[in-house]
Amino acid sequence: MEKYxxxxxxxxxxxVPISGAKNAxxxxxxxxxxxxxxxxxxxxPLVRDTDVIIQAVKSVGAGVTFKEKNVLEIDGSTxxxxxxxxxxxxxxxxxxxxxxxxxxxxxxxxxxxxxxxxIGSRPIDxxxxxxxxxxxxxxxxxxxxxxxxxxxxxxxxxxxDMVSVGATINLMMAACMAEGETILxxxxxxxxxxxxxxxxxxxxxxxxxxxxxxIRIKGVNKLHAVTYPIIPDQIxxxxxxxxxxxxxxxxxxxxxxxxxxxxxxxxxxxxxxxxEEGDDSVRVISKGRLQSTNIKTLPYPGFPTDMQxxxxxxxxxxxxxxxxxxxxxxxxxxxxxxxFRMGAKGNLEGNTFYIKGVEKLMGAELCAPDLRAGAALVLxxxxxxxxxxxxxxxxxxxxxxxxxxxxxxxxxxxQIITNEHDAQKFKLKVG
Ligand code: UD1
Numbered sequence: 001m002e003k004y005x006x007x008x009x010x011x012x013x014x015x016v017p018i019s020g021a022k023n024a025x026x027x028x029x030x031x032x033x034x035x036x037x038x039x040x041x042x043x044x045p046l047v048r049d050t051d052v053i054i055q056a057v058k059s060v061g062a063g064v065t066f067k068e069k070n071v072l073e074i075d076g077s078t079x080x081x082x083x084x085x086x087x088x089x090x091x092x093x094x095x096x097x098x099x100x101x102x103x104x105x106x107x108x109x110x111x112x113x114x115x116x117x118x119i120g121s122r123p124i125d126x127x128x129x130x131x132x133x134x135x136x137x138x139x140x141x142x143x144x145x146x147x148x149x150x151x152x153x154x155x156x157x158x159x160x161d162m163v164s165v166g167a168t169i170n171l172m173m174a175a176c177m178a179e180g181e182t183i184l185x186x187x188x189x190x191x192x193x194x195x196x197x198x199x200x201x202x203x204x205x206x207x208x209x210x211x212x213x214x215i216r217i218k219g220v221n222k223l224h225a226v227t228y229p230i231i232p233d234q235i236x237x238x239x240x241x242x243x244x245x246x247x248x249x250x251x252x253x254x255x256x257x258x259x260x261x262x263x264x265x266x267x268x269x270x271x272x273x274x275x276e277e278g279d280d281s282v283r284v285i286s287k288g289r290l291q292s293t294n295i296k297t298l299p300y301p302g303f304p305t306d307m308q309x310x311x312x313x314x315x316x317x318x319x320x321x322x323x324x325x326x327x328x329x330x331x332x333x334x335x336x337x338x339x340f341r342m343g344a345k346g347n348l349e350g351n352t353f354y355i356k357g358v359e360k361l362m363g364a365e366l367c368a369p370d371l372r373a374g375a376a377l378v379l380x381x382x383x384x385x386x387x388x389x390x391x392x393x394x395x396x397x398x399x400x401x402x403x404x405x406x407x408x409x410x411x412x413x414x415q416i417i418t419n420e421h422d423a424q425k426f427k428l429k430v431g
Contacts, residue, residue: 001391001418002393002394002416002417002418003389003390003391003393003416003417003418004378004381004388004389004390004393004396004404004414004415004416004417005387005388005389005390005414005415005417005422005423005426005427006363006378006381006382006384006387006388006389006390006412006413006414007363007386007387007413007414007426007427007430007431008247008361008363008381008382008383008384008385008386008387008388008413009383009384009385010247010382010411010412010413011247011248011249011250011286011411012240012243012244012247012249012250012251012382012407012410012411012412013249013250013251013410013411014250014251014252014409014410014411015251015252015253015254015281016240016251016252016253016254016406016409016410017254017255017406018232018233018236018237018240018253018254018255018256019043019045019046019047019070019232019233019236019401020042020043020044020045020070020229020230020231020232020233021045021191021192021195021230021231021232021233021234021235021236022045022047022049022050022233022235022236022398022399023094023165023190023192023233023235024191024192024195024196024230024231025041025044025045025050025053025230026049026050026053026092026094026097027094027097027169027173027192027195027196027199028041028195028196028199028228028230029041029044029050029053029054029057029072029074030053030057030094030097030098030100030101030173031097031101031173031196031199031200031203032057032074032076033057033060033062033074033076033079033098033101033102033105034076034101034104034105034173034176034177034200034203034223035076035203035204035222035223035224035225036076036077037076037077037223037224037225038063038073038074038075038077038225039073039074039075039076039203039225039226039227039228040067040071040072040073040226040227040228041071041072041073041074041227041228041229041230042070042071042227042228042229042230043070043071043229043230043231043232044070044071044072044230045070045230045233045236045401046069046070046401046402047397047398047399047400047401048394048397048398048399049092049094049398049399052089052092052095053092053094053095053097053098054072056084056089056095056098057074057098059081059084059085060079060080060081060082060083060084060102061078061079061080061081062074062075062076062078062079063075063077063078076105079106082102082106082108082109082110083110084098084102084109084110084111084112085112089111089112090112092398093166094166095111095112096111096124096127096146096166096170097166097169097170097173098111099111099127099131099146099148099170099174100127100131100169100170100171100172100173100174101173101174103131103136103148103149103150103153103174104153104173104174104175104176104177104178105177107136107149107150107151107152107153108148108149108150109146109147109148109149110141110145110146110147110148111145111146112143112144112145112146113140113144113145113146124146124166124167126160126161126162126164126167127164127166127167127170127171128146128148129158130158130160130167130170130171130174130184131148131170131171131174133156133157133158134150134153134154134155134156134158134171134174134175134178134182135150135151135152135153135154135156135178136148136149136150136153136174137149137150152178152179153174153175153177153178153179153219154178154179154180155175155178155179155180155181155182155217155218155219156175156178156182156183157182157183157185158171158182158183158184158185159185159186160184160185160186160187161186162186163186163187163188163189163213163299164188165188165190165192165193165299167188168184168187168188168193168215169188169192169193169196171184172184172193172196172197172200172207172210172215172217173196173200175217175219176200176205176206176207176217176219176220176223177219177220177221177223178217178219179219180218180219181216181217181218181219182216182217182219183214183215183216183217184214184215184216184217185213185214186213187209187210187212187213187214187215188299188300189211189212189213189299189300189301190299190300191211191231191234191257191260191300192231193210193211194210194211195230195231196210197210197211197215198210198228199226199228200223202226202228203223203224203225203226204220204222204223204224205217205220205223206218206219206220231257231260232255232256232257232260234256234257234260234261234264234304235304235306235307235372235399236399236400236401237253237256237260237261237264237282238261238264238304238306238307238310239307239310239375239379239400240253240406240410241253241261241264241265241268241275241282241284242264242268242307242310242311242313242314242379243379243382243407243410243412244273244284244285244286245268245271245273245284245286245290245314246290246313246314246317246379246380246382246383247286247379247382247383247412248286248288248383249286249410249411250283250284250285250286251283251284251410252278252281252282252283252284253281253282253283253284254280254281255280255281256280256281256282257280258277258278258279258280258281258282261282262301263301263302263303263304264303264304264307265277265282265284267293267295267303267311268284270291270293271290271291271292271293271314271315271318272287272288272289272290272291273285273286273287273290274287289317289318289319290314290315290317290318290319290357291318291319291320292315292318292319292320292321292322292355292357293315293318293322294322294323294324294325295308295311295315295322295323295324295325296324296325296327297325297326297327297328298327298328299328302327305326305327305328305329305332306372307372308324308326308332308372309332309335309372309373309375309376310372310375310376310379311324312324312335312336312339312353312355312376313339313376313377313379313380313383314379315355315357316339316342316344316345316346316355316357316358316361316380317357317358317359317360317361317383318355318357319357320357321354321355321356321357322354322355322357323352323353323354323355324352324353324355325351325352325353326351326352326353327351330351332351332373333348333351333353334369334370334373335369335373335374335376335377336348336353338364338366338367338369338373338377339361339377339380341364341365341366342361342362342363342364342366342380342381342384342388343358343360343361343362343384344358344361344380345357345358360384360385361380361383361384361385362384362385362386363381363384363385363386363387363388364384364388365388365389365391366381366388366389366390366391367390367391367392368390368391368392368393368395368396369392369395370395371395371396371398371399372399374390374392374393374395374396375396375399375400375403377390378390378396378403378407378414381414382407382412382413382414387427389417389423393416404416413426413430
């Protein structure tokens with residue numbers, strides 16, 4: 001079993017390239033099968049979640065070829081089935097995008113119900129309500145398979161009860177091949193919603209308003225070939241920005257869109273860091289001990305829930321009391337007990353974590369509870385005194401390409417180990 005071993009205490013310094021956005025890639029890789037012409041997708045992040053979608057798309061017969069390391073060609077013309085089996089997708093929730101994509105193109109999809117991070121109850125009722133409004137019959141079959149089918153899809157006026165990234169993307173995909181106009185109200189506005197819409201439009205879809213809360217989609221009969229680069233990952237960039245802050249370092253995240261990082265930059269400035277924005281880079285320079293602040297996660301352009309655990313790690317060593325409130329998911333604090341074992345102080349009440357900053361965290365044996373919480377524990381370990389070992393790193397690898405390699409390139413001490421011998425070797429090497 002692979003683990004990370006980390007020795008804390010080294011400030012991270014240097015420039016780090018940011019990969020393509022995982023959450024945009026999941027939508028785009030699914031949407032790519034909606035045309036029978038070959039689609040080339042650039043800047044695909046090589047992470048476990050994208051691999052799951054790639055395997056799922058292959059399993060129904062699509063052609064998938066890596067042209068270069070992060071460049072993928074998908075050929076939807078060879079698809080022979082609309083049936084995505086549980087084994088293919090059980091590990092990720094975003095497999096539900098294959099419902100929207102296959103239903104849009106073939107008017108039928110059978111996709112196993114999603115898995116993904118255990119961060120609270122994550123129903124897909126709004127996705128189903130939306131498909132039904134477009135004229136599909138949707139049943140949950142034995143074995144947890146969602147079966148959606150329609151004679152034809154017809155544009156509809158859909159109002160989402162809650163802002164949902166997944167439901168917005170899924171309905172955009174299905175509606176772009178429905179007859180007539182669909183209006184999505186109370187849509188999510190995250191950067192990856194805009195990226196998936198831009199991708200679909202580049203294939204010939206007619207989507208307007210992505211990035212606002214009303215999206216209008218005029219259905220088309222056919223989509224066509226395109227070459228498309230995925231936007232940089234807001235959350236990977238944010239994680240390295242916090243890595244600079246928590247370790248007292250100086251890190252420039254490169255190949256990013258600074259506008260997508262504004263809420264993260266603003267918090268780091270409040271916490272006492274200097275943040276310099278370039279055209280496609282952001283530099284975070286630590287200026288001594290971090291200061292406390294309060295955070296409440298909200299849908300974009302609010303503070304991202306996917307950055308909540310990483311900031312909590314930084315606030316655990318900030319001066320003073322901080323309050324972190326989770327406003328999107330109902331179980332996103334499963335890292336708190338792990339941080340307490342590193343010497344963090346505070347208390348958790350419902351969806352609010354009251355943090356009393358300490359001067360130093362101590363290395364410990366840790367277990368990653370989910371993707372972002374796992375990354376937060378790595379950051380805490382990089383700032384802590386002594387060695388930490390972190391288990392269940394496959395969860396972290398769901399969303400970070402070469403996480404340990406990038407940290408090492410900034411001077412952090414981290415290694416993947418599989419046994420005690422590796423651990424001893426690492427300890428001898430880094431002292
Ligand atoms: C996406 C992101 C995830 C991020 C989240 C919020 C992907 C692959 N994942 O997840 O990294 O943390 O957005 O920014 O892009 N809800 C319902 N019914 C539904 C759909 C959602 O009640 O049909 C609820 C969820 O339980 C949750 C809230 O709405 O409480 C937001 O969920 P949603 O925006 O859909 O998140 P995901 O698309 O799963």
